[in-house]
Amino acid sequence: MTPLVxxxxxxxxxxxxxxxxxxxxxxxxxxxxRGHIANVIKNWPEPNVEITVVTDGSRxxxxxDLGVNGxxxxxxxxxxxTGCAGIRPEHTLxxxxxxxxxxxxxxADPLYMGSRRKKVSxxxxxxxxxxLMAALKERWPDxxxxxxxxxxxxxxxxxxxxDYAMFNDDIQGTGAVIMGGIIGAIKQSGTAPKDHRAVxxxxxxxxxxxxxxxxDYFVSEGLTEEQARSCFYxxxxxxxxxxxxxxxxxxxxxxxxxxxxxxxxxxxxxxVIEYVKPTILMGRSEEHTSELQSHHDL
Numbered sequence: 001m002t003p004l005v006x007x008x009x010x011x012x013x014x015x016x017x018x019x020x021x022x023x024x025x026x027x028x029x030x031x032x033x034r035g036h037i038a039n040v041i042k043n044w045p046e047p048n049v050e051i052t053v054v055t056d057g058s059r060x061x062x063x064x065d066l067g068v069n070g071x072x073x074x075x076x077x078x079x080x081x082t083g084c085a086g087i088r089p090e091h092t093l094x095x096x097x098x099x100x101x102x103x104x105x106x107x108a109d110p111l112y113m114g115s116r117r118k119k120v121s122x123x124x125x126x127x128x129x130x131x132l133m134a135a136l137k138e139r140w141p142d143x144x145x146x147x148x149x150x151x152x153x154x155x156x157x158x159x160x161x162x163d164y165a166m167f168n169d170d171i172q173g174t175g176a177v178i179m180g181g182i183i184g185a186i187k188q189s190g191t192a193p194k195d196h197r198a199v200x201x202x203x204x205x206x207x208x209x210x211x212x213x214x215x216d217y218f219v220s221e222g223l224t225e226e227q228a229r230s231c232f233y234x235x236x237x238x239x240x241x242x243x244x245x246x247x248x249x250x251x252x253x254x255x256x257x258x259x260x261x262x263x264x265x266x267x268x269x270x271x272v273i274e275y276v277k278p279t280i281l282m283g284r285s286e287e288h289t290s291e292l293q294s295h296h297d298l
Contacts, residue, residue, distance in 0.1 A: 026094030067101030171209030202285025
């Protein structure tokens, strides 16, 4: 049932969420609820919620900004937690917060269930999330709060990690599984961490977050941070991420931007592989996984 309750079927379900909507599932919070979020949360009928998966719909899978249509993701992920981890379904809370959307098609769609406004500012989002996190912990002091499919997850991860039982799934959930595989693979390879070269296809916030975890692992194995960082080559839709590429890099990509590409612009994965000759090839792009199929023997 996994492909039905989660990927790949959940992607189409989210794209058509407002169109095929039949009954209420999960809790929606509007930006207009600010100032009384705690009162809204008190309306949730279950007295003992152990975990919530919360999204703002701003980066759903590889589909982009889907607004409140992203509710299928918290529902699907929590279904997996019930099926695979044995968490009682009534102890889960699918949560979607409507902070607006920049998806013009949905804003113009008469069936779209979300608010018809552009995405709120970063400051407004931060203030809203401060109120939300406090309200969730007030109602359920031991709740685990999982952030899922946010366009920029780093601010909330840094802001709340010390005060709440929270994590970001794309960075830490996926990252923990990848890290386990990397540790085992490196030990099996017999090649020291300093001699590895890792190419990441996909350099979104999740890919960068996972790569940073592996940097920390390499540092724990005796490398300096600079030595560990130099082992990574990130590829996005425009090619190898470099400091002289000509376009403005997103802030989260700057950490891994290369300076040693000798003035060459590598725009295709094949070109990067030929240039780097990687020992590690990581697929972190849900839009370009097919490009990896011919390189599986690496």
